[in-house]
Amino acid sequence: MSEETSAEYESGFVPSFSEAPLGAVLGSFAAAMSAVGTAAIGALMLLIVADVIGRNFLDLPITGVSEIAARTVVAIVFLQVPAAILQRRLTRADFLIRRIERASPATVAGIEAICCLAGAVIFALVLWASWPKFTQSWSTAEFFGVQGVWTIPTWPFRGITVLGAAIAVLAALYRAGMESRSIGDLR
Amino acid sequence: QQTITVNIGSSHPEANIWVYAMKNTFQPEVNRILAENGNAYQVNWVENYAGTLYKFTDTREAVMDGIVDVGMVGTVWEGANMPLQNVTYFTPFATEDHRMIIEIFDELSESLPELKNSWAENGMVHLSSLITDSYDIYATFPVNTMADLQNRKLNAPGTSANWLRETGATPVDGALTTYYTNIQTGVTEGTLSFASGILPTRVYEVAPELTRVGIGSMYFGGLAANKDFFDGLPEPVQQAFREAAGATSIAHGDYVGDLAARALDEMQAAGLTIHQLPDEEKTKWVTGLPNIVEPWLEQTGEDGKTVLKAYFNALRERGVTPLRNWDDGL
Amino acid sequence: MTTLAFGFVLIGLLVLLVLLGMQIAYALFGVAFIGIWLIRENIGLAFRMLELTAYSGIADYLFATIPLFVLMGLLVSVSNVGRDTFEVAEELLRRMVCGLGVATVAANTIFAAVTGVSIASAAVFTRVAVPEMTRHGYRPAFSAGTVAGSSVLGMLIPPSLLLIIYGVLAEVSIGGMFIAGIVPGLMLAGGFVAMLIVLTMVFPGVVLTDPEGARTRRLDRDFRPMPLDRMILKLIPIILLVVLVLGGLYTGFFTPTEAGGVGAFGALVVALSRRSLDRHKLWQVMKQTGVISVSILLLLIAASFYSRMLAIAGLPNAIAGLVTGSGFGPLGFLFFYAVIILLMGMILDSTSILLIMVPIAAPIAQGMGIDLMHFGIVTVIAVEIGLLTPPFGISVFTVHNTLNDPDVSVEQIFAATLPFIAVMLIVLITVALLPATVTVFL
Numbered sequence: 001m002s003e004e005t006s007a008e009y010e011s012g013f014v015p016s017f018s019e020a021p022l023g024a025v026l027g028s029f030a031a032a033m034s035a036v037g038t039a040a041i042g043a044l045m046l047l048i049v050a051d052v053i054g055r056n057f058l059d060l061p062i063t064g065v066s067e068i069a070a071r072t073v074v075a076i077v078f079l080q081v082p083a084a085i086l087q088r089r090l091t092r093a094d095f096l097i098r099r100i101e102r103a104s105p106a107t108v109a110g111i112e113a114i115c116c117l118a119g120a121v122i123f124a125l126v127l128w129a130s131w132p133k134f135t136q137s138w139s140t141a142e143f144f145g146v147q148g149v150w151t152i153p154t155w156p157f158r159g160i161t162v163l164g165a166a167i168a169v170l171a172a173l174y175r176a177g178m179e180s181r182s183i184g185d186l187r
Numbered sequence: 188q189q190t191i192t193v194n195i196g197s198s199h200p201e202a203n204i205w206v207y208a209m210k211n212t213f214q215p216e217v218n219r220i221l222a223e224n225g226n227a228y229q230v231n232w233v234e235n236y237a238g239t240l241y242k243f244t245d246t247r248e249a250v251m252d253g254i255v256d257v258g259m260v261g262t263v264w265e266g267a268n269m270p271l272q273n274v275t276y277f278t279p280f281a282t283e284d285h286r287m288i289i290e291i292f293d294e295l296s297e298s299l300p301e302l303k304n305s306w307a308e309n310g311m312v313h314l315s316s317l318i319t320d321s322y323d324i325y326a327t328f329p330v331n332t333m334a335d336l337q338n339r340k341l342n343a344p345g346t347s348a349n350w351l352r353e354t355g356a357t358p359v360d361g362a363l364t365t366y367y368t369n370i371q372t373g374v375t376e377g378t379l380s381f382a383s384g385i386l387p388t389r390v391y392e393v394a395p396e397l398t399r400v401g402i403g404s405m406y407f408g409g410l411a412a413n414k415d416f417f418d419g420l421p422e423p424v425q426q427a428f429r430e431a432a433g434a435t436s437i438a439h440g441d442y443v444g445d446l447a448a449r450a451l452d453e454m455q456a457a458g459l460t461i462h463q464l465p466d467e468e469k470t471k472w473v474t475g476l477p478n479i480v481e482p483w484l485e486q487t488g489e490d491g492k493t494v495l496k497a498y499f500n501a502l503r504e505r506g507v508t509p510l511r512n513w514d515d516g517l
Numbered sequence: 518m519t520t521l522a523f524g525f526v527l528i529g530l531l532v533l534l535v536l537l538g539m540q541i542a543y544a545l546f547g548v549a550f551i552g553i554w555l556i557r558e559n560i561g562l563a564f565r566m567l568e569l570t571a572y573s574g575i576a577d578y579l580f581a582t583i584p585l586f587v588l589m590g591l592l593v594s595v596s597n598v599g600r601d602t603f604e605v606a607e608e609l610l611r612r613m614v615c616g617l618g619v620a621t622v623a624a625n626t627i628f629a630a631v632t633g634v635s636i637a638s639a640a641v642f643t644r645v646a647v648p649e650m651t652r653h654g655y656r657p658a659f660s661a662g663t664v665a666g667s668s669v670l671g672m673l674i675p676p677s678l679l680l681i682i683y684g685v686l687a688e689v690s691i692g693g694m695f696i697a698g699i700v701p702g703l704m705l706a707g708g709f710v711a712m713l714i715v716l717t718m719v720f721p722g723v724v725l726t727d728p729e730g731a732r733t734r735r736l737d738r739d740f741r742p743m744p745l746d747r748m749i750l751k752l753i754p755i756i757l758l759v760v761l762v763l764g765g766l767y768t769g770f771f772t773p774t775e776a777g778g779v780g781a782f783g784a785l786v787v788a789l790s791r792r793s794l795d796r797h798k799l800w801q802v803m804k805q806t807g808v809i810s811v812s813i814l815l816l817l818i819a820a821s822f823y824s825r826m827l828a829i830a831g832l833p834n835a836i837a838g839l840v841t842g843s844g845f846g847p848l849g850f851l852f853f854y855a856v857i858i859l860l861m862g863m864i865l866d867s868t869s870i871l872l873i874m875v876p877i878a879a880p881i882a883q884g885m886g887i888d889l890m891h892f893g894i895v896t897v898i899a900v901e902i903g904l905l906t907p908p909f910g911i912s913v914f915t916v917h918n919t920l921n922d923p924d925v926s927v928e929q930i931f932a933a934t935l936p937f938i939a940v941m942l943i944v945l946i947t948v949a950l951l952p953a954t955v956t957v958f959l
């Protein structure tokens with residue numbers, strides 16, 4: 001238990017490399033993505049404040065704030081989701097699970113493993129569906145905004161969706177592996 | 188007898204100006220024509236209006252990807268993938284006659300390879316043109332001279348922000364749904380908009396001064412069918428779709444015309460005052476604009492030049508003298 | 518099986534998966550994917566709808582306000598503004614029966630004027646009020662229930678994410694919705710206070726572990742009252758924030774959607790000026806914002822995908838047909854509608870319910886001559902009850918997670934919010950019957 005607490009020091013869910021090399025790499029990567037997503041929230045706040053000040057006091061509104069904010073919020077989700085999976089932070093109703101856990105922890109670990117696999121499948125579907133649009137947006141230089149006023153390419157945003165979904169698949173698979181291993185320990 | 192299921196839908200509700208004729212003309216017309224031709228085919232319409240399947244940002248992809256077989260496509264939101272269709276937004280002060288815009292674009296979308304191919308490249312078949320009536324200024328103040336626009340904040344989303352360049356007014360982003368609150372709370376002092384769109388939003392309650400500027404009617408998008416779906420239809424059904432599309436264009440023009448007229452009456456009854464921007468001031472506005480079509484021409488290249496020339500030729504053929512010759516030097 | 522019947526089967530499957538403890542977002546995504554695939558007999562279509570929803574389902578300025586409101590709540594929490602507000606309320610209400618409970622409601626009411634999401638209120642006051650109440654002999658579960666129950670005020674008193682979303686969906690003025698929410702919000706706060714007092718007097722054992730001790734403390738005349746200047750000093754930050762958010766909103770400096778960003782920035786300035794925030798702590802707060810936001814936002818994407826599947830199954834049209842064909846009058850319709858929302862509130866989050874129901878119901882309501890602002894407030898109160906009802910009650914979950922006390926179970930908190938639900942139902946019925954409660958300031 002003590003190793004786990006010390007490993008949790010940095011980001012709460014990244015195990016030490018010697019203990020679980022796969023989990024460490026995955027966890028660090030997810031933590032880095034999550035940090036970028038976190039920074040994006042701060043940037044969003046500053047952007048809105050800058051627009052409000054610019055518009056009211058300097059006659060200089062920032063064009064495209066609403067579209068940029070709209071795209072950013074999606075990016076924030078896909079940047080944060082792998083870490084959220086590893087940290088088991090996705091919302092669920094666990095009252096039944098906790099009842100069962102008292103009777104049979106192994107059953108619960110089994111259910112958990114199945115849920116994690118379901119998550120892996122779902123993010124794999126998202127990845128599979130999003131990949132073609134990502135390559136298309138790259139090759140056609142797709143943008144949002146208004147020609148001649150302001151434009152931003154869409155591929156970085158589509159890329160974040162693809163990357164987030166891909167890492168989320170790995171994260172969910174990793175958690176599924178952990179849970180299924182614990183079934184044996186709990187029996 | 189063969190029954191064909193057609194998924195038809197939109198990001199906007201049935202009462203919306205761009206959707207109204209889909210539900211109230213296109214569908215019944217297709218049914219009527221097929222019935223008249225001996226009922227060999229019958230259409231089972233599956234309706235998904237009002238954005239239950241996708242948002243306004245996704246109208247192109249929804250038809251292209253076959254989420255609906257027939258849908259309203261707002262090319263105005265597709266600056267990256269279908270820029271050619273946005274020619275009117277980059278060449279304002281052309282004409283206020285929205286029926287003419289429908290007629291011109293129904294024709295050009297069929298006859299001009301650049302436009303027809305752009306629909307095909309996006310996996311769609313253009314059926315009928317959708318437009319707005321002419322843009323004017325709805326504000327808390329009347330605009331008698333261009334000086335009245337100095338340091339004013341006006342809602343002017345997307346490409347319409349371009350129309351305020353060098354006028355001294357600051358364009359503020361927004362949408363039909365946000366104008367009321369924006370103006371009421373003073374975030375903006377008015378908006379660039381059109382009568383048929385503004386009536387349901389009750390913006391006139393907070394912006395009781397309408398200045399008729401006549402920025403012009405705009406091509407907004409098209410009623411379109413998924414190409415694979417359309418190509419797979421039996422020939423008589425395709426023909427019925429085409430004929431019904433023609434009727435839809437006329438019905439759309441009439442609906443927008445009636446609605447705009449009714450809107451002006453109702454809004455005046457509710458206290459709206461109408462002003463007219465004097466011609467010499469309007470000329471100042473038009474000539475003062477920078478060459479806003481330039482970036483669009485750069486983006487669209489030769490195709491853009493062809494479309495712009497064809498559009499302006501079609502206008503002049505119909506006796507229109509655009510206030511600015513955006514096609515100069517092409 | 519008809520498409521519609523299949524739609525109901527899919528709803529049943531969703532409920533089952535959620536009850537079994539599957540992550541709700543996974544259950545929504547999975548059931549919706551299978552649903553679209555089988556109804557349209559086209560797996561390619563399911564993929565394309567999934568892509569469209571993932572990429573643009575929540576790509577909206579509105580949803581960008583969620584992390585910002587959460588950030589504001591957490592900043593207010595670390596800078597102890599919530600605690601100070603609570604302490605002043607506690608001081609002023611010392612002599613009242615169930616004074617700390619009433620103080621929680623009062624502090625929540627004030628706090629509601631700066632935050633737009635209820636979970637922010639729930640998180641802040643769990644940290645502030647529950648330990649204090651427990652220390653003074655209130656039952657921990659009751660304390661947690663009080664915090665969860667009064668947190669719903671955050672979304673009825675402006676600014677409010679739910680009112681913003683309703684305004685957009687029903688195409689009514691958001692500024693108007695904010696004003697419309699004030700009286701019902703205060704009715705709710707007043708109802709909570711009355712309920713707490715009556716409950717404590719009639720069943721002291723439900724509220725307190727040591728009723729006698731609490732009584733002695735309440736009547737104790739030897740305490741040192743908090744000096745007035747200290748009280749004012751403690752209230753200045755929250756007053757500044759309220760003035761910034763509501764004042765800025767109503768003088769036109771920013772829009773309701775921008776209020777989240779400006780408010781978060783204001784809270785940041787307050788936190789920095791109180792020296793309660795160093796770089797490390799700020800980063801912790803930001804990270805926590807991310808964690809809380811992502812679980813809500815992912816849920817929203819999934820719910821939007823799910824509601825599109827229901828549309829393909831023809832459910833919205835069927836419900837609309839059912840209502841129109843049933844011959845309900847306006848009141849009957851309002852009642853029927855509220856019941857549906859209450860049922861949905863048990864298993865879905867508030868935003869999803871609005872996204873599914875408002876586009877179907879608002880046109881029907883308007884057709885029946887119901888004022889859309891009145892309809893909106895009824896909708897939002899009914900939706901907010903869902904924040905407290907099991908099995909999926911996000912406010913209760915937030916309090917439970919934040920509290921992290923093994924002795925207080927989720928079930929106990931759910932039970933403790935029951936009186937709050939009762940008050941909300943009474944207010945819901947009152948507002949439904951008396952449109953004047955909504956339109957009085959409009």
Ligand code: NA
Binds near residue numbers: 675
């Ligand atoms: Na609030």
Ligand code: NA
Binds near residue numbers: 865904907909
């Ligand atoms: Na609930």
